[in-house]
Amino acid sequence: MMRAWILPTLLALCGSAVATGLVLGENTGAATALLLVFLVPAGLNSPLLFPKSIGALEAQRRSAVDGRPVVFWRPGCTYCIRLRIRLGRSARQLHWVDIWRDPAGAAAVRTANAGNETVPTVVVAGRPYTNPDPEWVREQLSPAV
Incomplete structure (x- = not known):
């Protein structure tokens, strides 16, 4: 931390x-x-700047229930900051996992990115997307809201 x-x-x-x-x-x-x-x-x-982070396992459980995407991020990442700012208020609807605070989150990101801790990695319906466009992420919230 x-x-x-x-x-x-x-x-x-x-x-x-x-x-x-x-x-x-x-x-x-x-x-x-x-x-x-x-x-x-x-x-x-x-x-x-970011909504309160939760653990990767809890985020995946919540996502399975409500269908909202999971965002794996880390402090200081300019792409994560860009995503957070461009999402605006919609960012609060996502499940955020800080990979520096959660080893399981870091492991999930490495699995999705060929061993690299590339963030932001957004998981939608169990499928990871590395550094997606913020507008696309916002569109993924539409059915869940």
Whole structure:
């Protein structure tokens, strides 16, 4: 779990250190702008951007019941961030599995991607799709909603 927070924490700490130096030099405008430059990527790379993750086995069980897709992702993945942002509110309807927190999820992704942990991997009706178009993923929700 800690691995998911390393990059956002480093970005926030570095931005804070640089901004503090600028504030001490009485350049508060530049400090504010620079702090935002560091905090925005920190927020985008944090697990907070994504719906709460569940385990792979629980996600597969829920998907079998409600027919909604399962998304395997990891923090810091730009393609996962793109998928999450482009799905908007629809993202909350999917079952999200953080492969860094769930070894079974990582194993499922490796099985689907010839041994690679390529994310996002979306499983629809038991069939995996690697880095699918967000619009296509949204269409897969239509029958389930």
